Amino acid sequence: MKINPLNVFRRLVRFYENEFKESSAEINGKELKLADEIASLIDHILDSSEMSVENETELDIEDEMAEIDFNKIHDYWNDDDDDDNDDDDDINSADGSTPPSQPSLQHSSYRPSHPEKAYTFVSLEDKIKHRFKFISHRRYLYSWEAQIGDGGSRNNKLTEIWKETLAAFRRAKRQRLPIHDGDLRRFALTANKSAGLLGFKATLRWVQTFKKANRIVSRKITKFVTEKSxxxxxxxxxxxxxxxxxxxxxxxxxxxxxxxxxxxxxxxxxxxxxxxxxxxxxxxxxxxxxxxxxxxxxxxxxxxxxxxxxxxxxxxxxxxxxxxxxxxxxxxxxxxxxxxxxxxxxxxxxxxxxxxxxxxxxxxxxxxxxxxxxxxxxxxxxxxxxxxxxxxxxxxxxxxxxxxxxxxxxxxxxxxxxxxxxxxxxxxxxxxxxxxxxxxxxxxxxxxxxxxxxxxxxxxxxxxxxxxxxxxxxxxxxxxxxxxxxxxxxxxxxxxxxxxxxxxxxxxxxxxxxxxxxxxxxxxxxxGLGYDSNGELIKCHYCTHYID
Ligand SMILES: [Zn+2]
Ligand SMILES: [Zn+2]
Known part of the structure; x- marks a missing residue:
C-alpha cells in the first residue's frame, strides 16, 4: 500500500494543534533533529515494499549499580498477599493467571525475513520513581513471627532465592536475551529448588517487589521494520x-x-x-x-x-x-x-x-x-x-x-x-x-x-x-x-x-x-533429556494424540 507522507502529517497536526498552537513557533535544535530523523524514517519507508511496526516489552536494569538491602526486602515480602491492594503496583493481572508484560507475538510473527533496516525507539514504560516507599508495621510483625517460626532460616532462604534470581537475570541480560516477567518467575522457582522454602510461589507480587528493588524496568521497544522493495x-x-x-x-x-x-x-x-x-x-x-x-x-x-x-x-x-x-x-x-x-x-x-x-x-x-x-x-x-x-x-x-x-x-x-x-x-x-x-x-x-x-x-x-x-x-x-x-x-x-x-x-x-x-x-x-525420579531414561514427547 502506498504511503502519502502528507496525509500522515495532516493527521499529526490534528493530534497536536490544540495543545501546542500557542507555544513558540521558532524551531529549536532538538526539534530540527527530531524532524530530520522522522524524515529519514519516512524516506526509508517510501523506498520499501513493506513496513510493519513491532512492539515488545522487555525487562532491563535501570541502574546496574543499585545497592540492595536484603533486610528491607524480607520485611516487605509476604508470600500470600497477592490480593492485597494497599499499594500502587501496576499489576496487569492480579489473579496471577497471566504474567503481565508478555510481548505481543501478533507483530513479530509477520516480521519480514530480511529486514532491510529497523528503526528502533525505546522508552522506559513504568520507570520506577521511588524504591521502598514504606514498610508497614503489620508486615514487619508478620515477617518477624515467621522467622521465629522456622528457626530464622526463612530469611536465608529468601536471600538465596533472591540472589540466584538476580544472577540468572544478569546472566541472561549479558547475553542480550529478551527477558520478561515470566522468566523472572521461572528463575525464582528454579532457585527455590535448592533453597527449599516451603510455600514459595514467586507470585506476581514477589516479581514486582524484586523488580523495584533491583531497579528492573520495562522497556517498551517500538521497531519500524521495513523490507526493501x-x-x-x-x-x-x-x-x-x-x-x-x-x-x-x-x-x-x-x-x-x-x-x-x-x-x-x-x-x-x-x-x-x-x-x-x-x-x-x-x-x-x-x-x-x-x-x-x-x-x-x-x-x-x-x-x-x-x-x-x-x-x-x-x-x-x-x-x-x-x-x-x-x-x-x-x-x-x-x-x-x-x-x-x-x-x-x-x-x-x-x-x-x-x-x-x-x-x-x-x-x-x-x-x-x-x-x-x-x-x-x-x-x-x-x-x-x-x-x-x-x-x-x-x-x-x-x-x-x-x-x-x-x-x-x-x-x-x-x-x-x-x-x-x-x-x-x-x-x-x-x-x-x-x-x-x-x-x-x-x-x-x-x-x-x-x-x-x-x-x-x-x-x-x-x-x-x-x-x-x-x-x-x-x-x-x-x-x-x-x-x-x-x-x-x-x-x-x-x-x-x-x-x-x-x-x-x-x-x-x-x-x-x-x-x-x-x-x-x-x-x-x-x-527426552536425562532421567526421571525412578531413574528411568526420559522419552521425548513425540505426539499424535489430538485433543481439541
Ligand atoms: Zn517434566
Ligand atoms: Zn502431546
Missing part, C-alpha cells in the same frame, strides 16, 4: 500475479489436498550465535560460543505443504559434514526420528542425488491422486528428467515453476511458513540459554531432535488454518482461513501457559504446551 520491476510483479491466476483453475481440478508446495530453507551457525555480547564477562561468553561453533553444523530442511494446510508427515533434513557423509559411528548414534529423512552433504545443502532421494523417499511416497506441484526455479527442480525419473509411472503430475523474483510473494513457504519455523526454533534456542539447560542445541544430534520435535508440533491439526493462511495471502485461495494461533503463540504464549505452572510429569516449570494433546511439559519431558 525487491519487486520494483513491474514485469516481475505481474509475473507473480499471472502465475497465481494460471494455477487457480488447475487447483480446482486436483483439489486442495493434492496441490503441494515444497522448498528448502537453510539454518546457519550464525543464526544461533549472532547475539551481541555485553561488555561484562565478554571473554567467558566468547569462548563458550567458539567451542559451540566448532561442534555445530549448517543444515537445510525441505518440508512439503498442501493447499489444504496439511504438512506432509515426513520432511528432509540435510546436514553439513566435512566429508560429505556420515561416518559409521555417527550413523549409529543418530537419534531415531520417525518423521525425518536425514542426509549429509559437504555444504549442508541439497545436491542432485539428495534431491532424487527426496522425491523418491519423501515426496512421492503414498501419492496416487493427480498432483499439482509448485516449486521455485532453483536449478535442480527444473530438471524435469529428474522428477520424471522419480515419480510413480502412472501418476498424473503437473509441475509449475514459480517465476524467479516472485517467491517472496507467491511461494507459500516463503510467504509465511519458514518465518514461523525460525521463530519457534529461536524461542527454543533462547530458552535453552536462559534456563541454562546443559547441552548445545546445535550439535548434530540435537538439531536433528529439534527438527523432528518441531515438525511434530507443526503437524498438529491445530495449525491447519495457520498453514492455509499463506495460500490465502498469496492469492491462491479466495476464502480467508479461520482465526488461528501460530505454534509459538499456542505452545509458548497462549491462554493456559503460565511460567509458574509445573510440568504434568514432574515438578519442573513448564516449557511448552503440546500442540496436539495440550499437555504442559518441561523441557526434559518434551525433549
Amino acid at each position: 525487491v519487486l520494483q520491476d513491474a514485469d516481475i510483479q505481474q509475473a507473480g500475479v499471472d502465475f497465481v491466476k494460471d494455477v487457480k483453475p488447475l487447483m480446482e481440478y486436483v483439489g486442495l489436498d493434492n496441490v503441494k508446495n515444497t522448498d528448502q530453507t537453510g539454518f546457519n551457525r550464525e543464526m544461533h550465535s549472532g547475539r551481541t555480547l555485553a561488555d561484562k564477562g565478554v571473554k567467558q561468553i566468547e569462548s563458550k560460543m567458539q567451542s559451540a561453533n566448532a561442534m555445530t553444523h549448517s543444515y537445510t530442511i525441505q518440508p512439503i505443504l498442501s493447499a489444504a494446510g496439511v504438512l506432509a508427515p515426513k520432511m528432509l533434513v540435510v546436514i553439513q559434514e566435512n566429508s560429505g557423509k556420515f561416518g559409521p559411528i555417527v550413523k549409529k548414534s543418530l537419534p531415531t526420528t520417525p518423521n525425518l529423512v536425514i542426509r549429509a552433504s559437504k555444504s549442508g545443502k541439497l545436491d542432485k542425488a539428495i534431491l532424487k532421494d527426496f522425491y523418491k523417499e519423501v515426496f512421492f511416497t503414498g501419492v496416487t491422486e493427480p498432483t499439482l506441484l509448485l516449486v521455485d526455479s532453483w536449478g535442480a527442480h527444473m530438471d524435469e528428467v529428474l522428477v520424471d525419473e522419480c515419480k510413480p509411472k502412472d501418476l498424473n503430475l503437473n509441475v509449475r515453476i514459480i517465476p524467479p523474483g516472485t517467491t517472496g510473494k507467491v511461494q507459500p513457504f516463503d510467504v509465511f511458513y519458514f518465518r514461523q519455523k525460525k521463530a519457534f526454533i529461536k524461542f527454543v534456542d533462547d530458552r535453552v540459554i536462559i534456563d541454562d539447560i546443559p547441552f548445545i542445541l546445535h550439535q548434530r544430534n540435537s538439531l536433528i531432535q529439534l527438527q523432528s520435535l518441531t515438525h511434530n508440533q507443526f503437524c498438529s491439526p491445530r495449525f491447519r488454518a495457520a498453514w492455509q493462511y499463506p495460500w490465502y495471502k498469496a492469492g491462491y485461495l479466495d476464502e480467508r482461513p479461520p482465526q488461528f494461533d501460530t505454534p509459538v503463540e499456542f505452545c509458548f504464549k497462549g491462554p493456559g501457559v503460565d511460567a509458574g505452572d509445573s510440568c504434568r510429569k514432574c515438578t519442573d516449570s513448564m516449557f511448552l504446551k503440546c500442540g496436539w494433546c495440550q499437555e504442559k511439559l518441561c523441557f526434559a519431558h518434551w525433549w
